[in-house]
Every structure is written in structure tokens, then in C-alpha cells.
Amino acid sequence: MKTKNKQIITAVLHGSMNTKSAAHHFNVSERWVKELMRRYAFEGEQAFEPRSKRPKTAPHRISDTVRSKIIDLRQELTAKGLDAGAETIQIHLEKAKIKAPAKSTIHRILRQANQVTNQPQKRPKNSLIRFEADLPNECWQADFTHWALADGSDTEILDFIDDHSRYLVSIHAYRRVTGKNVYTQFVKACTEHGRPQSTLTDNGLVFTTRFSGRKDGDRSGKNLFEKQLQTWNIRQINGSPNHPQTQGKVERFHRTLKQWLSALPRAQSLAKLNEQLSEFATIYNTQRPHKGAGRRTPETAYLALPKATPTTLPKDEHRIRKDIIDSDGKLTLRYAGKLRHLGMGRAYAGTPIRMLVNDRDVVVINRKTGEILRYFKIDPTRNYQKAIPRPE
Structure with missing residues (x-):
């Protein structure tokens, strides 16, 4: 570049070329030739040197x-x-x-x-499908995780977080989480923050006995937590077995919790661990901005909207209704002010039936033969109802 610049200037100054012919001969613009002549007039042979293209100022450069x-x-x-x-x-x-x-x-x-x-090894973000409750208290996720004390003995930390805001509703450590611990901690959390519309947990026995095959001396077979949910009309949702991604928010929360605990000296006792958890709850809820909460703190997101409440269900509703299954194999039933569609199957189209309705439980009987055709447990959050297996 230095040699070419010198040739251009020499051709114009000492040769027979003007700026236009020099531009044509050296395959550059006439404007560039004039710029070289201007530089030579002020700088002399320094004009032969190539100039840096770096801007003189960098207003966006990080200090x-x-x-x-x-x-x-x-x-x-x-x-x-x-x-x-x-x-x-x-x-x-x-x-x-x-x-x-x-x-x-x-x-x-x-x-x-x-x-x-x-x-x-991290999963690409664009491969994730995220689900989030629309309102605070619309759904609480719950689970427990393990943490060792300084002497190596194991503890279990039970927590409830709000699905919408990631607000840590309740957290406490136990030597071993029991069904009574879940019930007591949940009731206390409801007293402080209001009752959620639904809960989401895995299928551990402390949360549900639906896969246990035992009755525990109670006809319903439900544990304390399940009974309380039913009493307060709180919808219970359990994730699919062997699919922890369903409780993804609480699983991710446990990573955050353990990362924070790992930066502290190991607690010498259960009481000390619970002190640490109390401190963590304050930091997590009120100081730490959360991407999932729109870069706000969980507390800000939790208090920003009105809280959802449990769906009010009719109590002790006993009635008998006659009907005929329609051509699509469905029945209709009004429940909690809305029409519900009961899927019977097209094989039963045109069959006259009698429905025995007891609160959410519905039994469909063939009016001609007396045969029980289907059992239903009304889900107030859905319009279409699927039949359930025969209750024990």
C-alpha cells in the first residue's frame, strides 16, 4: 500500500497525469487521489504510509x-x-x-x-417447553431434597414454591420428612399466604397414597395431606412417575438452594440448618432477581397480582337423572354451574340411562338392564370428563 500511494503521488506531481487519469490508471477513485495529494501537501512523505482504519473514538467501548x-x-x-x-x-x-x-x-x-x-452437556434453551401458572397461588409445587450435616448425617428439606412467581412459600429441614410433616407445614403455609388453587407434587407416599395399595385404616386410603386438600377443595396434581421434569421449577430451585448452602460452613445441627434456610428464604425471595419472574424478585412478582383461590365445589349433592346417550356417545351434566360432557363411547349411543350423582361421583346405569356402564369423578377444571376404573 505504501508503494502504491507513493506511485500515485509521484505520477501526479512529476508525471503527466492529472488526478482523473491517475485514478483510472491505478484503479482507485479520483477522490482518493485528491486525498493523497492533500495529505502530501501537509505531511510530506508521511502521506506514503498507510493509515489505521480504527475509529478515533469508541463511544461504546466498555470502560x-x-x-x-x-x-x-x-x-x-x-x-x-x-x-x-x-x-x-x-x-x-x-x-x-x-x-x-x-x-x-x-x-x-x-x-x-x-x-x-x-x-x-447443558440442554439447549430452545428445546425447553415452559408452563407457568397465570396467577400467584394458582399452583404450589412441593418436593423435598437431601442435605448432609457436618457430621455426615442426612437430613431432608421440604419446600413449597409458587409456580407463577417462584416465591418460596415455605421451607424446613427434618431428619426425615413424614406425611404429618407435609400436612403441618402445608397448613402453616396456607395460614400465612392463603390457600392455593392446586398443588403439584411427585407420587411420593408423603404426598399421595394412590400407588401404595394400602388403606391405613381409612376407607378412602388418603393421607393427611390429601384429606386436607379435599376438605379445602384444592386440586391435587401429581406428576407422571419417573418424570421429574413435571416439577421442573422445584427441581431447579433445589439446585439454587444447594449452590447457596455449599458456600457456607456445614451446619452442625438440624436447628442450625433451619437457621440457614430461613436466611436463604429472605435472600431468595427479596434480594435475588429471578429470570423466570421477569427479572423481578419472587416477592415482587408474588405480590403484583391478585391471588388465585380454591374452586368452590358443591357439597353433598345427591340427585338422580334420566337421559339417553347421544349419537356421539356422550352425556351432559350440569355441575358447579357449568355443563360437563361425560364420555361414554359411541358403542352406547342411544342407550337410555340413569345417572346417580353424589357430589363429584357419578355412576351411569343402563335403565333397561340395570347394568353399571361407567364411573366418573367430576374434575371441576375440565368440561370433558373421562370415565374412571371401578372404585374399590
């Missing part, structure tokens, strides 16, 4: 102060066992009234400072 703050936040949050990703750091910078760079820029700064560990 060393902000760069250092990003790295300090990363180290500080990590040391406390808190999330320290680019988005979290961005939020902390904004809270400190510092103009925050883009998340990609923060991540690049962390990578340049060797503060990022590659995790190729």
Missing part, C-alpha cells in the same frame, strides 16, 4: 471500571453461592446505577477473564 465491576460481581456472587450469570450481573449493575452492557458483552468479558466454564 476498565465497568469491566472490573463485572468481574468483581461474578466472583462475589459465586462466593455467596448465588447465580452469577450475565443476566444476573446486568441486573446488579442497573441496581447500582451503572449503565450495563448487553448480556453478550458481559459474557464475553467474563470469558476473556477466564471466569466461564464451558458446559456442553
Whole structure:
């Protein structure tokens, strides 16, 4: 480039070329030839040297102060066992009234400072299908996880979180979580925060006895937690067996909890562990912004909207109704002010029947033969009702 610039200038100054013919001969623009002549007039032979294309100013360049703050936040949050990703750091910078760079820029700064560990095993975010309750208290997820004390002995930590806001409704550690612990902690949480419309848990015996095959001296076979849910008209939802992704929010919460606990000295006793859990609940709910809660703290998201409440169900509703199964194999029944469609099957189309309705339990009987055709347990949240196996 230096040689070419010199040739252009020499051709115009000492040769027979004007700027236009020089531009044509050297295959450059006439504007560039004039610029070289202007530089030569002011700078002499310095005009032969190629110039850097780097801009004279960089208004968007990250200052060393902000760069250092990003790295300090990363180290500080990590040391406390808190999330320290680019988005979290961005939020902390904004809270400190510092103009925050883009998340990609923060991540690049962390990578340049060797503060990022590659995790190729992580599932791509675009492969996740997320479900979220529309209102606070619409659904509480519950589960328990294990944590060892300083002497190596095991404990179990039971927690309830709000599906909509990720608000930690209740958390407590036990030597071993029992059905009574679940019942007592749930009732206390309801007293403090109101009753949820539904609960979502796995199929552990402390949450449900539906797969246990035992009756525990009670005709219904339900445990204390299940009975309380039924008494308060709270819908109980249980995840599919061997599919923990259904309770994904509470599973992710346990990772956050253990990351925080790992940054502390191991508790010497159960009482000390519960003190740590109480401190964590305050930090998690009121200080730590959560991406799933719209970059707000869970407490802010939990209090931002009115809370859902259990669906009011009719009590002790006894009635007998005659009908004929329609051509699509369905019956209709009004329950809790809405028409419900009971799926009987097209094989029964045109069959005259009698329905015995007792609250949510419906028995469908063939009026001509007296044969019981179907059993139903009305789900107030659905219009279409599927038949259930014959109750024991």
C-alpha cells in the first residue's frame, strides 16, 4: 500500500497525469487521489504510509471500571453461592446505577477473564417447553431434597414454591420428612399466604397414597395431606412417575438452594440448618432477581397480582337423572354451574340411562338392564370428563 500511494503521488506531481487519469490508471477513485495529494501537501512523505482504519473514538467501548465491576460481581456472587450469570450481573449493575452492557458483552468479558466454564452437556434453551401458572397461588409445587450435616448425617428439606412467581412459600429441614410433616407445614403455609388453587407434587407416599395399595385404616386410603386438600377443595396434581421434569421449577430451585448452602460452613445441627434456610428464604425471595419472574424478585412478582383461590365445589349433592346417550356417545351434566360432557363411547349411543350423582361421583346405569356402564369423578377444571376404573 505504501508503494502504491507513493506511485500515485509521484505520477501526479512529476508525471503527466492529472488526478482523473491517475485514478483510472491505478484503479482507485479520483477522490482518493485528491486525498493523497492533500495529505502530501501537509505531511510530506508521511502521506506514503498507510493509515489505521480504527475509529478515533469508541463511544461504546466498555470502560476498565465497568469491566472490573463485572468481574468483581461474578466472583462475589459465586462466593455467596448465588447465580452469577450475565443476566444476573446486568441486573446488579442497573441496581447500582451503572449503565450495563448487553448480556453478550458481559459474557464475553467474563470469558476473556477466564471466569466461564464451558458446559456442553447443558440442554439447549430452545428445546425447553415452559408452563407457568397465570396467577400467584394458582399452583404450589412441593418436593423435598437431601442435605448432609457436618457430621455426615442426612437430613431432608421440604419446600413449597409458587409456580407463577417462584416465591418460596415455605421451607424446613427434618431428619426425615413424614406425611404429618407435609400436612403441618402445608397448613402453616396456607395460614400465612392463603390457600392455593392446586398443588403439584411427585407420587411420593408423603404426598399421595394412590400407588401404595394400602388403606391405613381409612376407607378412602388418603393421607393427611390429601384429606386436607379435599376438605379445602384444592386440586391435587401429581406428576407422571419417573418424570421429574413435571416439577421442573422445584427441581431447579433445589439446585439454587444447594449452590447457596455449599458456600457456607456445614451446619452442625438440624436447628442450625433451619437457621440457614430461613436466611436463604429472605435472600431468595427479596434480594435475588429471578429470570423466570421477569427479572423481578419472587416477592415482587408474588405480590403484583391478585391471588388465585380454591374452586368452590358443591357439597353433598345427591340427585338422580334420566337421559339417553347421544349419537356421539356422550352425556351432559350440569355441575358447579357449568355443563360437563361425560364420555361414554359411541358403542352406547342411544342407550337410555340413569345417572346417580353424589357430589363429584357419578355412576351411569343402563335403565333397561340395570347394568353399571361407567364411573366418573367430576374434575371441576375440565368440561370433558373421562370415565374412571371401578372404585374399590
